[in-house]
Amino acid sequence: ATATAEEAAPASDPAAAAADTSPAAKPAAPPAAAPAEAGAGGEAAGQAQGGASVRVQAHRLDDLMDQLGELVIAQARLRRVAGDLGDISLDTAAEEIERLVTSLRDTTLSIRMLPISLAFGRFRRLLRDLSRDLGKDVALRTLGGETEVDKNVFDSLGEPLIHMVRNAVDHGIEPAADRIAAGKTAQATVTLAARQAGGEVLISVSDDGRGLDPAAIRARAVERGMIDAEAALDESEIHQLIFAPGFSTAVTVTSVSGRGVGMDAVRRMVDELRGTIEVRSELGQGTEVTLRLPLTLAIIEGLLVRVAGSCCVLPLSSVEECVELPASEDERGAGRALLRIRDELVPYLELDEVFGFGREATANRRRVVIVRVEGRRTGLVIDEVLGQHQTVIKPLSPYHRKIEGLAGCTILGDGAVALILDPAAIVKAAQQARRLVA
């Protein structure tokens, strides 16, 4: 419980933070600096419940996870076989095993979970150094430090968060004089917040600074030849431009001479973890960058769908709803691909086209799975929804790893291999293709 106490104090009283930081920062630093030590997870969980903890080597946790993955696959096969045979006593046993495997999975995953406060800990010091170097008065607020993420996600998180906090202080927050002139408090606030939403963890870095200037970003992107001068981009598309490699926010948005840290490093990490980034910003009011990351990397809840004879899995965390594709839309030419869903126009992609599969010649009504990518809804047209499955993610071989839109593969109950799709990558690739054509 000590970790939460440490951060609760400065959060509630920014003024006390300065006095509190030096003793607090030091004990907080070592566990955050060595997050690979799996023991930290045990400790944190132990502390939360006030019980004893055990230090375990990280690779043992990985082995445990691998074996659990095999078990989940074997269990899916058992369920399938039991379903085929229709023997009641076998069914009962299979159901019991399914229940046990599910709870074993939850327990195993929880062992690998680390509270995000361990990562937040080091930022108190970073922020103090930054404030001093840049001559800005900035307070740090942390929210939801008790939110837990998988060890692998945790390990990849530190670096991008540092980029994001630096970016917020360096470029987001204006000098004290400007703040007062704008009617704000002289002391700025950077907020690190984490919360869990379904199978995802949302981690955001927000500041109450000057906000992103869409016009300036746009001008800079045009100057660099990244977009066309007449390109019609909405605000969220413009915000995404700051993640392009080499796009220096220093020159574009704020003209602060800082060593602009590439937000493309953040994007790369988030892509690797199959997460997404959302940016919300209001000119003069501040900026909030939110990372949506999967809670765990090894086992996901997936929606099993059929696309032209192939089975594919869409991560359930990115699926919002499934609707039927109206027959009138299905027969339409390629002129437009928009669906009206409850007063909202949603663009859609036909997965069989994206994948270069031939169109299946059936009379079946096709379906559209609506996914949310970078805050926007996009439909993916498929042939059939087959159900919801617990899915173990197996990596692809070097032959297929570079193919865009695939996150991995898995083995289904009947022994067939299904590909796990990465909706964010599919949508992004389609957007890029469109831009090239235009």
Next chain:
Amino acid sequence: MSEAVAEARAAERLVLAFSLEGERFALDVSNVSEVLDPLPATAVPNAGAFAPAVLNVRGAVVPLVDIRQRLGMAPAASDAPQRLLVLDLTVAGEPTRVAMMADDVESIVELPAGAVEPVPALGIRWPAAFIEGVARHRDDILILLDQETVFPPAAQAVDGERGLGGPHQ
């Protein structure tokens, strides 16, 4: 290059002979894990013709590679009998299990020292870069594939479908 390789491997070799389009090819036995009847495969979208699919070999997901494509042969007739060679290779620096289609698998052949000869420059219609050498065996010729060059994905992973117009190296 083939000459040097042939001489370096002067010791006796065990190879597995298999056939493609009526020709006899061979690979080192030490890389062959097992030979199976065809398994149901899952097509991988946008993967290109060389590694078009993945399949489940005893609980592991294994890429299927099509050597015919690399050697410039026509695709196998879909109803032709096929065998599946499961190979343990090092691909792009990591140990990878790969499945490969062959028309038929014949037998393990013992090649005496010095039996593998370099490829005659004009005597072969397949890209020479993929051939390690030829060996005479029972009045017939056995073509040894160079597994260092014939299996890596690089040649086509970079530019998708194209990139294998001919032997570049």
